[in-house]
Amino acid sequence: MEGFSSAEVGRKQCPVDYKRQAKDKYAFWETQPVAQFREGSEGVEGPIDAPKTVDDVRSEPYYLPESFEWSICNLNDDAVAEEVYELLSNNYVEDDDSMFRFKYSANFLKWCLLCPGHRLEWLVGVRVKASQKLVGFISAIPAHIRVRDNTVAMVEINFLCVHKKLRAKRLAPLLIKEITRRVNKCNIWQAAYTAGVLLPKPVATCRYYHRSLNPRKLIDVGFSRLAPRMTMARTIKLYKLPETTFTPGLRECRPDDVQQVTKLLNKHLGVYKLAPKFMPEEAAHWFQNIDDVINTFVVESPSTPGHVTDLVSFYTLPSSILGHPQHTELKAAYLYYVVVSSVPLRQLVFDALVLAATRGYDVFNALDLMQNETFLRELKFGQGDGQLHYYLYNWRLGGGCSISPQDVGLVLM
Numbered sequence: 001m002e003g004f005s006s007a008e009v010g011r012k013q014c015p016v017d018y019k020r021q022a023k024d025k026y027a028f029w030e031t032q033p034v035a036q037f038r039e040g041s042e043g044v045e046g047p048i049d050a051p052k053t054v055d056d057v058r059s060e061p062y063y064l065p066e067s068f069e070w071s072i073c074n075l076n077d078d079a080v081a082e083e084v085y086e087l088l089s090n091n092y093v094e095d096d097d098s099m100f101r102f103k104y105s106a107n108f109l110k111w112c113l114l115c116p117g118h119r120l121e122w123l124v125g126v127r128v129k130a131s132q133k134l135v136g137f138i139s140a141i142p143a144h145i146r147v148r149d150n151t152v153a154m155v156e157i158n159f160l161c162v163h164k165k166l167r168a169k170r171l172a173p174l175l176i177k178e179i180t181r182r183v184n185k186c187n188i189w190q191a192a193y194t195a196g197v198l199l200p201k202p203v204a205t206c207r208y209y210h211r212s213l214n215p216r217k218l219i220d221v222g223f224s225r226l227a228p229r230m231t232m233a234r235t236i237k238l239y240k241l242p243e244t245t246f247t248p249g250l251r252e253c254r255p256d257d258v259q260q261v262t263k264l265l266n267k268h269l270g271v272y273k274l275a276p277k278f279m280p281e282e283a284a285h286w287f288q289n290i291d292d293v294i295n296t297f298v299v300e301s302p303s304t305p306g307h308v309t310d311l312v313s314f315y316t317l318p319s320s321i322l323g324h325p326q327h328t329e330l331k332a333a334y335l336y337y338v339v340v341s342s343v344p345l346r347q348l349v350f351d352a353l354v355l356a357a358t359r360g361y362d363v364f365n366a367l368d369l370m371q372n373e374t375f376l377r378e379l380k381f382g383q384g385d386g387q388l389h390y391y392l393y394n395w396r397l398g399g400g401c402s403i404s405p406q407d408v409g410l411v412l413m
């Protein structure tokens with residue numbers, strides 16, 4: 001789950017004041033095993049619910065209103081993948097002014113949701129019984145996530161969506177409860193998820209930053225604005241990138257890199273307080289090259305052929321541009337994971353910008369997590385207007401605290 005963010009010029013970053021931004025009442029979330037805004041610092045780190053067994057979990061799906069039914073969305077079936085794509089591209093996350101809406105491609109959804117260890121029953125749809133129209137969706141995929149010293153078998157929850165015509169009818173809590181039941185039935189009791197909206201209670205809050213690659217289009221469509229005292233010509237010059245990359249040995253990641261890539265990633269991710277752990281088959285899946293879905297590049301040492309020293313990856317998440325006379329789609333690359341050992345971080349991300357620009361992306365987005373703060377300004381990223389909150393289900397951080405962006409090592413799509 002994501003928050004939409006577009007470029008904003010010149011806003012200062014403030015510390016997050018959760019209590020001030022929170023609603024007075026969260027009728028659903030106050031009933032769930034999640035950290036609450038009002039709780040103090042006395043809680044110990046770990047599960048919130050008393051331990052349960054699979055037999056304690058109800059066997060029947062939750063009741064839906066009479067005219068709806070649950071449906072497993074088997075994305076291996078292209079027609080079903082197309083239905084989920086349609087639902088999301090018409091009803092998923094928009095910016096506050098309804099100028100843009102995320103448009104995850106069907107291929108992206110397949111890559112993301114048919115990952116190693118996926119379960120089809122965790123791709124949960126709601127259909128209208130009479131017409132079979134898909135009107136709701138939520139997904140879970142398995143992941144091993146370390147929170148400080150504990151590595152926990154969790155799921156990542158994503159793509160919660162209710163059709164616009166069925167909003168505010170409490171269908172979202174039903175989708176959340178049903179996916180929780182199905183995940184609990186598999187003896188998994190924790191989840192990680194992100195959202196732009198503030199819910200009880202974030203473990204971390206990050207911000208999006210945006211690097212213009214095609215500034216003219218971004219300004220034309222209202223994604224960003226011409227800075228004061230800047231002309232279009234000067235802006236284009238400011239963001240111009242070379243045609244070729246700088247780092248010797250940079251090449252597309254290949255399946256036979258998987259052992260080295262897994263080691264490189266896990267070693268690096270070990271320094272953060274919230275981070276995934278990848279098994280080799282997971283790394284092989286997440287760090288591949290699929291056009292317009294995911295791109296992964298590695299540096300193979302020019303002096304030691306075969307030795308992979310660095311990695312950078314970005315995924316593709318276009319947005320529909322709503323109601324613009326000329327442009328219909330914004331092509332955005334999102335920085336995924338980057339690990340360096342032989343070259344400066346800034347240099348490798350610069351090369352990723354070059355690669356994205358030559359592939360026709362309009363903008364390159366990155367969060368201020370991991371060590372990203374060290375390159376964002378110099379590489380001409382501008383701060384976005386949206387926050388992205390990270391949440392854990394049935395897991396409390398000890399001491400009532402939250403994790404700083406630079407201690408977050410987890411990127412969800």
Ligand SMILES: CC(C)(COP(=O)(O)OP(=O)(O)OC[C@H]1O[C@@H](n2cnc3c(N)ncnc32)[C@H](O)[C@@H]1OP(=O)(O)O)[C@@H](O)C(=O)NCCC(=O)NCCS
Nearest residue numbers: 001002026027028029092161162167168169170171172195
């Ligand atoms: C998010 C969405 C599914 C919520 O459905 P809805 O019809 O607006 O709201 P419902 O009446 O069904 O449910 C309201 C409850 O869901 C919660 N909720 C809203 N957005 C949520 C989110 N992103 N994640 C988890 N819970 C959310 C609300 O806080 C509320 O619970 P509360 O009473 O404890 O505060 C729907 O607005 C939607 O599809 N939006 C566009 C896509 C989107 O933003 N998806 C989430 C991406 S993170």
